[in-house]
Amino acid sequence: MSRAAGWTEVGAQWDLDADGRFRLATITDWLPATTPPETQLRAVLGNAFDRWTAMTSAFARGRLFASRALLRAVVADHLGCDDSEIGIHTEPGRPPHARRHTAPAPVAISLSHTGDTLAVAVVNSGTVGIDIEASDRPIYTPTFAAAVAHPRELAQLAHLEPGERNTALVALWTMKESVLKARGTGLTVDPRRICVGLPTRDTASTTRYVAAPDGHRTRVATTTQHGLRISAAHNWRHHA
Ligand SMILES: CC(C)(COP(=O)(O)OP(=O)(O)OC[C@H]1O[C@@H](n2cnc3c(N)ncnc32)[C@H](O)[C@@H]1OP(=O)(O)O)[C@@H](O)C(=O)NCCC(=O)NCCS
Known part of the structure; x- marks a missing residue:
């Protein structure tokens, strides 16, 4: 468990040959009470900002924001840095990746959602995929x-x-x-x-x-x- 109970660890028995983090979270736990200012939206959403802006569904917007906030926090926790140092990059139909602003190489991540639950994964090497239902x-x-x-x-x-x-x-x-x-x-x-x-x-x-x-x-x-x-x-x- 942790960061202020914002996530739950999964896969304790897994042996995936990679140093990684696999976590579940609830969308509402990663949503701010009010819509953040644009600078914060851009920082959290990365290049998904335009996608967020085009969305008309409050649920879809919230899920997108929450997933990026969670991914940044999990990657930052994994790398031992602050969330503000992490950028998330996604293209529709392509695997997402994270990057610490000062690091030359991206970090492999994965994301899945079902209902009000998010699952995220980050690994040190290779690539990763996570899926929940x-x-x-x-x-x-x-x-x-x-x-x-x-x-x-x-x-x-x-x-x-x-x-x-x-x-x-x-x-x-x-x-x-x-x-x-x-x-x-x-x-x-x-x-x-x-x-x-x-x-x-x-x-x-x-x-x-x-x-x-x-x-x-x-x-x-x-x-x-x-x-x-x-x-x-x-x-x-x-x-x-
Ligand atoms: C990737 C795929 C398996 C996602 O499964 P899903 O059960 O619909 O949805 P999930 O919630 O589990 O996963 C969604 C996440 O998968 C990730 N993803 C999308 N494409 C991916 C890919 N090719 N490889 C790895 N991860 C991918 C994204 O991070 C996405 O979340 P996001 O849209 O918030 O960024 C499936 O939608 C797919 O194959 N899509 C590619 C084909 C396609 O639809 N192309 C049209 C793109 S416009």
């Missing part, structure tokens, strides 16, 4: 499963009792999204091409490697906490 979100249909699962994963799902398939597919889906975020592609890559495999039924937390034909190795972990399925992936260039 409500554990009981009803997503299982044979059509959706066939659209996102690798043939081996479909076979694993078919072996489960019908009542277990939704929970398993939520886990699988978040693991895949975290892998695709860590690889920086998002859903521009067909998720059926990535075989992650269902998490083992008897453990709440799983960590495993995902094979990749592209010279990268990805390690993915998943767990449940606060009614959420939380998955994270770490990716680094494999020097054969």
